[in-house]
Amino acid sequence: MRLRPIAAIALRQLYLMRSSPTRMLPMVAWVAIDMVLWGFISRYLNSVTAARINFTFSLLGAVLFWDFFTRVMQGVNLAFLEDVWARNFINLFASPLLISQYLGGLVLTAIATSLIGLLAMLAIATPLFGLHYAALGLLLIPFVMVLFLFGIALGVLTSGMVLRLGPASEWLVWPIPALLSPFVGVFYPLSTLPSWMQAVGHALPPSYVFEAMRAGLAGHAYPAFDLALAVALAALYILLACAAFTRIYRYAVRSGLLARYSAESMS
Amino acid sequence: MPTLALNASRLSKRYGSLRAVEEISFSVHHGEIVGLLGPNGAGKTTTINMVLGILQPSSGSVQIEGIDIARHRSAALAHTNFAAAYAALPGNLTVAQNLRIFGLLYDVAGLSQRIDELLDEFDLRRLRNTRSGLLSSGEQTRVALAKAVLNRPRLLLLDEPTVSLDPSAADLMRIRIRAMASESGCGILWTSHNMYEVEQTCHRVLFVSRGRILLEGDPKALPQEHGAQTLEELFIRLAREPLNQSTAAS
Numbered sequence: 001m002r003l004r005p006i007a008a009i010a011l012r013q014l015y016l017m018r019s020s021p022t023r024m025l026p027m028v029a030w031v032a033i034d035m036v037l038w039g040f041i042s043r044y045l046n047s048v049t050a051a052r053i054n055f056t057f058s059l060l061g062a063v064l065f066w067d068f069f070t071r072v073m074q075g076v077n078l079a080f081l082e083d084v085w086a087r088n089f090i091n092l093f094a095s096p097l098l099i100s101q102y103l104g105g106l107v108l109t110a111i112a113t114s115l116i117g118l119l120a121m122l123a124i125a126t127p128l129f130g131l132h133y134a135a136l137g138l139l140l141i142p143f144v145m146v147l148f149l150f151g152i153a154l155g156v157l158t159s160g161m162v163l164r165l166g167p168a169s170e171w172l173v174w175p176i177p178a179l180l181s182p183f184v185g186v187f188y189p190l191s192t193l194p195s196w197m198q199a200v201g202h203a204l205p206p207s208y209v210f211e212a213m214r215a216g217l218a219g220h221a222y223p224a225f226d227l228a229l230a231v232a233l234a235a236l237y238i239l240l241a242c243a244a245f246t247r248i249y250r251y252a253v254r255s256g257l258l259a260r261y262s263a264e265s266m267s
Numbered sequence: 268m269p270t271l272a273l274n275a276s277r278l279s280k281r282y283g284s285l286r287a288v289e290e291i292s293f294s295v296h297h298g299e300i301v302g303l304l305g306p307n308g309a310g311k312t313t314t315i316n317m318v319l320g321i322l323q324p325s326s327g328s329v330q331i332e333g334i335d336i337a338r339h340r341s342a343a344l345a346h347t348n349f350a351a352a353y354a355a356l357p358g359n360l361t362v363a364q365n366l367r368i369f370g371l372l373y374d375v376a377g378l379s380q381r382i383d384e385l386l387d388e389f390d391l392r393r394l395r396n397t398r399s400g401l402l403s404s405g406e407q408t409r410v411a412l413a414k415a416v417l418n419r420p421r422l423l424l425l426d427e428p429t430v431s432l433d434p435s436a437a438d439l440m441r442i443r444i445r446a447m448a449s450e451s452g453c454g455i456l457w458t459s460h461n462m463y464e465v466e467q468t469c470h471r472v473l474f475v476s477r478g479r480i481l482l483e484g485d486p487k488a489l490p491q492e493h494g495a496q497t498l499e500e501l502f503i504r505l506a507r508e509p510l511n512q513s514t515a516a517s
């Protein structure tokens with residue numbers, strides 16, 4: 001596969017961010033606000049709770065992981081939406097660009113933007129609230145990988161949804177992380193949930209990350225098999241999301257949706 | 268090297284019961300400028316979209332440089348490029364950034380040098396760091412044309428490329444495009460509603476109406492052959508003909 005078209009998609013985002021503080025600021029502003037808010041809540045709970053629970057990890061750490069996942073997903077979405085807003089699809093897809101290259105470019109952009117968000121979060125959470133992720137050691141790798149892969153999968157799938165339903169469906173994308181958060185047990189064990197919600201949670205890879213994190217904090221062994229399952233599940237979702245995007249793209253080419261893509265919703 | 272830059276064969280596009288394009292066949296030779304003429308809604312843009320691979324024909328085939336676009340989309344599109352008034356380049360990128368992005372998308376070799384050449388050729392050097400969205404419509408057209416020739420295409424599709432240009436700039440553009448066709452051997456498919464321009468520029472024209480090719484020939488000879496004084500008169504007559512027929516039928 002030629003790499004220059006992938007670089008072109010990512011470079012476009014770099015040009016946009018470099019010249020636009022309004023694009024740069026949200027990458028760090030919201031996560032910084034989350035870190036400060038949850039950092040102080042964790043500090044307060046640590047000071048008033050008799051039980052020896054480390055809220056810095058179980059709350060602030062969980063928020064950081066969840067924000068990272070959200071940034072990855074939105075990294076894909078925002079890069080895609082830039083093309084929607086600029087009505088750039090005809091220029092892009094009348095070129096030799098392949099769908100796999102386009103998605104590769106979106107993923108490359110998401111890697112860069114989510115890393116910036118992650119570094120911003122760590123820069124606040126570590127010195128101010130004593131959240132030391134280094135303590136997790138090598139476990140950080142599967143944790144981050146699961147969240148990253150699932151973020152990409154959801155970003156690609158929801159971008160496909162916007163391609164299919166039209167630009168007006170953009171608002172459907174933003175609440176999706178909030179919609180999923182009760183099911184994946186960001187702040188509580190899955191066993192807290194009713195059985196049908198647990199079943200949904202088990203189908204969502206991030207739930208294994210938060211369960212593993214809590215197991216580690218409670219001094220139990222990390223469930224290596226569960227984490228491997230989560231990585232496999234997230235990888236499977238990426239394949240399914242890419243297949244869905246490709247199918248929607250083909251429909252858009254067949255039906256004329258791509259050629260007439262505009263600010264209005266499509267049926 | 269294939270003799271045809273473009274070969275469209277029995278191309279149709281239907282949306283339910285609506286027949287946007289109906290079994291049209293045409294070709295563009297290397298070095299030839301073919302005008303695609305017709306009233307609004309005739310199927311010109313639908314045809315161009317099918318040639319560009321962003322609209323799948325209901326039936327028929329498109330070959331660019333002998334490569335079937337349905338089977339080898341990327342390879343076929345590597346030989347082509349386009350400029351259209353309805354497909355402006357991203358306005359939030361500068362002229363140079365847009366050319367670089369599209370140069371990478373088309374995998375242009377020696378890209379920096381090529382961009383430099385085009386900035387001079389299209390008189391864009393002083394605008395290179397200006398955002399495309401801030402340019403006048405004439406300047407935007409020049410940027411779109413610079414992008415369209417970035418990869419030295421063997422087939423160039425131009426959908427009303429001079430619509431926003433003043434007469435002098437439009438004339439210069441026509442001269443440049445004619446020179447490009449004759450010097451590089453690039454085949455050009457050109458749509459325009461400016462009949463003077465079509466007569467001056469095109470070697471051959473196709474009149475399209477209601478998704479069908481009604482007439483084909485030399486734009487200078489066609490009016491006389493069909494009892495019209497000018498190409499514009501012929502255009503008006505052909506454009507109204509199906510309408511008059513359908514009105515009479517109803």
